[in-house]
Amino acid sequence: MRWQAEVQVALRTGIADPEGQTIASALRSLGYDTVGEVRSGKLLRIAFEAEDSAAAEEAVADMCRRLLANPVMETASWELRADEEPQSAETVIG
Amino acid sequence: MTLVTARPSVGVVVFPGTWSERDFLHVAEAVLGWDARPVWHADAELGAVDAVVLPGGFAHGDHLRTGAIARFSPIMGAVEAYAAAGGPVIGSCNGFQVLTEAGLLPGALTRNDHLEFRCDWQWLRVERPASAPAWLGEIAEGAAIRLPISHGEGRYVADPATLDAIEAAGRVVLRYADAAGRVSAEANPNGSERSIAGIVNELGNVLGLMPHPERAAEAEVGGTDGLLLFRSLERWLQERPAAAERRL
Numbered sequence: 001m002r003w004q005a006e007v008q009v010a011l012r013t014g015i016a017d018p019e020g021q022t023i024a025s026a027l028r029s030l031g032y033d034t035v036g037e038v039r040s041g042k043l044l045r046i047a048f049e050a051e052d053s054a055a056a057e058e059a060v061a062d063m064c065r066r067l068l069a070n071p072v073m074e075t076a077s078w079e080l081r082a083d084e085e086p087q088s089a090e091t092v093i094g
Numbered sequence: 095m096t097l098v099t100a101r102p103s104v105g106v107v108v109f110p111g112t113w114s115e116r117d118f119l120h121v122a123e124a125v126l127g128w129d130a131r132p133v134w135h136a137d138a139e140l141g142a143v144d145a146v147v148l149p150g151g152f153a154h155g156d157h158l159r160t161g162a163i164a165r166f167s168p169i170m171g172a173v174e175a176y177a178a179a180g181g182p183v184i185g186s187c188n189g190f191q192v193l194t195e196a197g198l199l200p201g202a203l204t205r206n207d208h209l210e211f212r213c214d215w216q217w218l219r220v221e222r223p224a225s226a227p228a229w230l231g232e233i234a235e236g237a238a239i240r241l242p243i244s245h246g247e248g249r250y251v252a253d254p255a256t257l258d259a260i261e262a263a264g265r266v267v268l269r270y271a272d273a274a275g276r277v278s279a280e281a282n283p284n285g286s287e288r289s290i291a292g293i294v295n296e297l298g299n300v301l302g303l304m305p306h307p308e309r310a311a312e313a314e315v316g317g318t319d320g321l322l323l324f325r326s327l328e329r330w331l332q333e334r335p336a337a338a339e340r341r342l
Contacts, residue, residue: 011204016249018207019209022209042158067158070195070202072194072251072252073204
């Protein structure tokens, strides 16, 4: 069964995000006075195969733990959906 | 038991995108008269070496995160075993990033706080050199040394408990400083927590540092303080012949 995971990797709260700060100040200088904090991150779309939703979920969690996020400074969250079906499930780790 | 050969022999690990291996090889061979050879990342063995170098560069393009993909290269299993057996390992710049990703050193290196790539000469204060005898044994506590830095992602971060623990254990061995060895926010080139530029593992044999000692080994290039690290290794190997037995 084919699956599509959309993984978001973000810096942990408390880890300074100079890229986000620079974007926030650029937005404010364009006149968006109400902009507060901006946090930057990465979006990864991963197509893969797994037996069922439990196996797919486990596979994504494992990918995040082993490679996609560094737990020292990042968290990972994801949405998973079967390529054929519209159902989706969201999980957050870190 | 003596050294692998009559003179030190170092293995310099090369990942796709590594760029400082030639400088390390040049310094080892032409300046110090050592044996040195590149070790390709896809190899599974280091061979007989007295020390291992993880040089700077952009291993695997630094994609995803610096060092994130390099840590899974086949050679890293051998590097981990070599380090666990007490073999001297140094990771400079990208090599430091690989060591943290591999879990051989705590913490992580992330984007410089000002977002700029910083390429400059930098003063550093050496602290607790006895914690890293193979690499800093010839340097006095509190000495200020000058080495080049060249990185966009050198801001050392770790949670406060980890920072406190490595400080208490004397494992913070290099801090960004001024020429007088004073540590300050102004002398910190990238926003590193507690101005940390280099740390050592619990055993004291694995050193990670953002600066480039290999770029400060000849007066012609502007400085020779990098030689202090290589001379420390040479001395350590001579005085600790058992070290050679640890090669894997």
